Amino acid sequence: MAEIATPVSAGRLKLAALAPRSESPVLRSFLRTPSAMIAAFVLTCLALTALLAPWLAPFDPFDPANVSLIDAMTPPLWMRDGNPDYLLGTDDQGRDILSTVMFGLRISMTVGVAAVVVAMTLGVVIGLIAGYAGGWFESLTMRIVDIQLTIPSILLALMIDGVTRVVASRELQAEIAIYAVIAAIGFASWPPFARVARSRALVERNKEYVQAARIIGVAPLRILLSHILPNAIAPVLVIATIDLGLAVLAEAALSFLGVGMPPTQPSLGTMIRIGGNHLFSGKWWIFMTPALTLVMIVLSVNILGDWLRDALNPKMRRRV
Amino acid sequence: MFIATPRNGLAPVLSVEGLRVELPGARGPVFPVRDISFSIVAGETLGVVGESGAGKSMTGSAVLGLIDPPGRVTGGLIRLNGDRIDNLSETQMQAIRGRRIGAIFQDPMTALDPLFTVGSQIVETILTHQDLDAKQAHKKAISLLESVGLPSPAQRMEDYPHQLSGGMRQRVVIALALCNDPELVIADEPTTALDVSTQAQIISLLKDLCEERGVAVMLVTHDMGVIAEAADRVAVMYAGRIVEIGSVHEVLRKPRHPYTRGLVNSIPRVSRRKASLFQIEGAMPPLDATPSGCAFHPRCDFAVDACSKDLPPLRAWDGGASACWLPVDESPLDDQSLAPRPADYESRFQIPDAAPLVEVDQVSKHFGSAASWLSRFTARLSSGVNRAVDDVSFHILRGETFALVGESGCGKSTLARMIVGLHPATSGMVRFGGVDVAGMRRQRRFQMVFQDPYASLNPRWRVFDIVAEPVRTHGVDAGAGVARRVHEILEKVGLSARDADKYPHEFSGGQRQRISIARALVSEPELIVCDEPTSALDVSVQAQILNLLKSLQHEFGLTLLFISHDLAVVRHMADRIAIMQGGRIVETGNANDIFTRPAHSYTRALLAAVPDIDVAIARKAPPDHGLKLNRLSG
Structure with a gap:
């Protein structure tokens, strides 16, 4: 037992020693949670891949010169008929899957992060004002939240997306597709942010430090921004992390349904849809690579979100 | 052992x-x-x-x-x-x-x-x-x-x-x-x-x-x-050990250990009023930093070399035992050494000005009457209006300490919040220096010190920014002037200028209350409302804070509105007192009169209920079941 236990605990000690003792308990908890560290590592790799796709990818999948239909449906390298040029094979149009997934990752993550930023900004602003000011604004916005929460968000996103498609001209559609998807997902997922921000604002506004600021005569906007927001942000960040996974999934779902990103700018969802068409004819690789990538993003984001929720929970921190 | x-x-x-x-x-x-x-x-x-x-x-x-x-x-x-x-x-x-x-x-x-x-x-x-x-x-x-x-x-x-x-x-x-x-x-x-x-x-x-x-x-x-x-x-405990044990009569009447003595003397009494309370400096050490030897030695006025080196064993005296290196019999802890250290304010302090600073005029606060339309509707159904404060009138003179006393739920905190304008009054008016408080915005004439030292400071701000906030908000000073004021006031409340760079969680409850007081004082207000400022603190720390408030009041000529449920603390602090029950004031008067000749039956009941150490000790018969100390093997 002791022989097995020692290296593990020694490793932990070393990692824990990396953090200065006065550092935040969140960082200390991070260095003591291997699952969170692995998830963060995977997510960082994926994000770097997405960011550096134009330099890392062996081919530019959007350049027609790189696409030859002769190479279409090449299986991955390790299978019979594999081509060393295409590590993970090609799709039905002869595009290199590895490169397409790298670029698809870029689009999926951009959409996910941007949608969460939209939802968070909207939700936090509305929620904080509602919680702090109360009155008719609170009643109105919180009823809207209640109503919106009864509608499945993917349905709502479909609706918002559909409306923009009807409004925009055909040429414009491809150009604004990404913004439409971001807006659709962002506007469909602000209610949880508003709810949490409001409940935090309600708690904080009755705390004595806020009362002290009010007696001093600090302006309400300043109280909201410098007193309440910093103290209300922790649970919002937890939701944002978990919501990032949901947003990436929502984008994939929209694209899978054919209303998200067009095949000319394939996201992971678009590629899964295309791959799905060939799944039962034994061409599994077109489907599998983007699907596994999606699973990796969502899984690591969720593990991180889970850890963050525990780490920011004061009840978990009560240890001496 | x-x-x-x-x-x-x-x-x-x-x-x-x-x-x-x-x-x-x-x-x-x-x-x-x-x-x-x-x-x-x-x-x-x-x-x-x-x-x-x-x-x-x-x-x-x-x-x-x-x-x-x-x-x-x-x-x-x-x-x-x-x-x-x-x-x-x-x-x-x-x-x-x-x-x-x-x-x-x-x-x-x-x-x-x-x-x-x-x-x-x-x-x-x-x-x-x-x-x-x-x-x-x-x-x-x-x-x-x-x-x-x-x-x-x-x-x-x-x-x-x-x-x-x-x-x-x-x-x-x-x-x-x-x-x-x-x-x-x-x-x-x-x-x-x-x-x-x-x-x-x-x-x-x-x-x-x-x-x-x-x-x-x-x-x-x-x-x-x-x-x-x-x-x-x-058994008196300090930092995980029993420092003194014995019959209540002996230990409380004649405590042998310096900590017990300090503790007993730092408790305000209902029966007599002292100019200031005895105070033990500092606070109990945290668990991971217990001092060597006698854990109390850094706070002890009588510590000798041995105290910091060796742990004193419990030594028996007739009726008890205490763990101190000082000889039990010739203990230097006579009453002289326990005399209050800060100067006696009582003799110098007089109410300088009889003009009322705060006038509370038939003020009421009813909850459940001015809420949203939905709760108005449900409130009408249940016909429930909660009269938290009901037609209350009194005034506070400039320079005095006025105390609002009552049990939990009597409306004293709600009333205090109406006086500083945090809650609007349902009816009636609060005037500060003749001006309606409801119309005062961005004022710096009154400030408040709150009960909970953990909730009253923004946990994400440095102490400097917390204390500087009133100065910055009112543009009292700018640049280096802000820093000078903050450092000055921190030293006034018994902290050091170095503390300005720390965050609130690095301080103990008593120190946080000092920061709160600094924030209230820095904008040079005329009135400070103290809402149960010591009820979350330990006795020895309470004595420090009460003494601090008294000396600051004297130094700055402050008027204090002191809200408390603790009659002994009120006895120590207040010049005049209002007793509240169920949202109403049942009795107002000079502190001395209220404590010696309470007129209202509720006041008498409250006073009778306060456990008074001196009375209780006097009532206790001399020890008939004292202690014998047996030496056990091992």
């Missing part, structure tokens, strides 16, 4: 020898309880007293076998009527808890299950441990409820906990603790959550019942008043 056992030769019900509790800490294990030994005989009440962090509750939990992992008992023997109980399994302990040891905790609401009637909870506890049928158990439960003084006990059996008041609930908890005729009862702060008037009843009830039934009681509390009223012997 010395073990104190009562002289009358009775075998102790509970005997604890060398108890040690260990908790894992960030930098190695810490010891909240270190080598504690004591014993209690049948019918006797041992008070365990100390400030927060002294290890007193942990000692109670250890006896009950309720130390939460990862904490654990790592040393010592615990015997209950001769049987070792410290090495029992959890299952074996369960058979002892509730049967042989009863427990009473601070909050009666959490001790009772809200989903079951109080009767069924007592019956179930009886049936679990005794060989009785349901009918007999029911009968026994009724007689128990009767003995704890619940009116019409048969009907109360059917009540749910929320239908009872706090005092009645605590009576039920006492009945629950006694229902299996235990040998020992452990009461952890049994009256802390209760109002003054119920506190006294519960203490005497507990004491009488246990004495009558021959139950040994371990009474854990921070309140010397409760000890003086209820305990036969007292």
Whole structure:
């Protein structure tokens, strides 16, 4: 037992020693949670891949010169008929899957992060004002939240997306597709942010430090921004992390349904849809690579979100 | 090792020898309880007293076998009527808890299950441990409820906990603790959550019942008043050790240990008013930084070299024992050395100006009348308007300390918040220097110090920014001037300029309250409203803060509105007093008159309920069951 236990605990000690003792308990908890560290590592790799796709990818999948239909449906390298040029094979149009997934990752993550930023900004602003000011604004916005929460968000996103498609001209559609998807997902997922921000604002506004600021005569906007927001942000960040996974999934779902990103700018969802068409004819690789990538993003984001929720929970921190 | 056992030769019900509790800490294990030994005989009440962090509750939990992992008992023997109980399994302990040891905790609401009637909870506890049928158990439960003084006990059996008041609930908890005729009862702060008037009843009830039934009681509390009223012997704890143990009469009348002496003298009394309270500097050390030798030596005025090197053993004197290197008999702790150190303000202080600074004119606050349309609608259905403050008028003179006194829920805090303009009044008017407070925005003439030192400072701001906020908001000063003001005021409240760069969580409760006071003072206000500023603090820290407030008031010519439920604190601070009950002021007058000649029956009842140490000690007969110290092997 002791022989097995020692290296593990020694490793932990070393990692824990990396953090200065006065550092935040969140960082200390991070260095003591291997699952969170692995998830963060995977997510960082994926994000770097997405960011550096134009330099890392062996081919530019959007350049027609790189696409030859002769190479279409090449299986991955390790299978019979594999081509060393295409590590993970090609799709039905002869595009290199590895490169397409790298670029698809870029689009999926951009959409996910941007949608969460939209939802968070909207939700936090509305929620904080509602919680702090109360009155008719609170009643109105919180009823809207209640109503919106009864509608499945993917349905709502479909609706918002559909409306923009009807409004925009055909040429414009491809150009604004990404913004439409971001807006659709962002506007469909602000209610949880508003709810949490409001409940935090309600708690904080009755705390004595806020009362002290009010007696001093600090302006309400300043109280909201410098007193309440910093103290209300922790649970919002937890939701944002978990919501990032949901947003990436929502984008994939929209694209899978054919209303998200067009095949000319394939996201992971678009590629899964295309791959799905060939799944039962034994061409599994077109489907599998983007699907596994999606699973990796969502899984690591969720593990991180889970850890963050525990780490920011004061009840978990009560240890001496 | 010395073990104190009562002289009358009775075998102790509970005997604890060398108890040690260990908790894992960030930098190695810490010891909240270190080598504690004591014993209690049948019918006797041992008070365990100390400030927060002294290890007193942990000692109670250890006896009950309720130390939460990862904490654990790592040393010592615990015997209950001769049987070792410290090495029992959890299952074996369960058979002892509730049967042989009863427990009473601070909050009666959490001790009772809200989903079951109080009767069924007592019956179930009886049936679990005794060989009785349901009918007999029911009968026994009724007689128990009767003995704890619940009116019409048969009907109360059917009540749910929320239908009872706090005092009645605590009576039920006492009945629950006694229902299996235990040998020992452990009461952890049994009256802390209760109002003054119920506190006294519960203490005497507990004491009488246990004495009558021959139950040994371990009474854990921070309140010397409760000890003086209820305990036969007292053990004073500091930093995990017993520093003094002996009969209440001896220890409180003539404490031998410097810590006990400081503690007893730092308690404000209802019966007499001193210019300032004795104060012990500093605070209890944190668990992971207990000083070497005698843990009290850094705060002790009499410390000698030996104090910082070697741990003083408990040494016996007639009627008790104390752990101090100073010779017990020729102790230098005479009353001279305990004279208050800050100058005597009382003689110099006079109310300089009879002009009223604050006029409260027929002010009322009704909740449930001006809320949203939805709650207005539901409120109309239930016709419930809560008159939190009901037609209250008084005035505060410039330079005086005016106290609002009342029990929880009497409306004193709501009234205070209306005076500083945080709540609008439903009717009536508050005038400050002749101006309606409701119309005052961005004012700096009054400030507030709050009760909870943990909630009153923004946890994400540095102390500098917290204290500087009023200066910046009002543009009193800018640039280097802000820093100068902040540093100056921090030093005025007993902190250092270096503290400005820290965050609130790096400070103790008393230090945070100093920061709060600094923030209130920095904009040079005329009035400071103090809402229970010391009720969350330990006695020795309370004395520091009260002395600080008094000296600052004198220095800056402040007017104070002091809100408190603690009559002794009010006695110490106030020039004039208003007594509140149910949203109304029942009596207003000079502090002296109110304390010596209370006119209203409610005021008299409040005053009678305050446990007064001096009176309680005087009432206690000289010790007839003193202590003999036996040297035990090992």
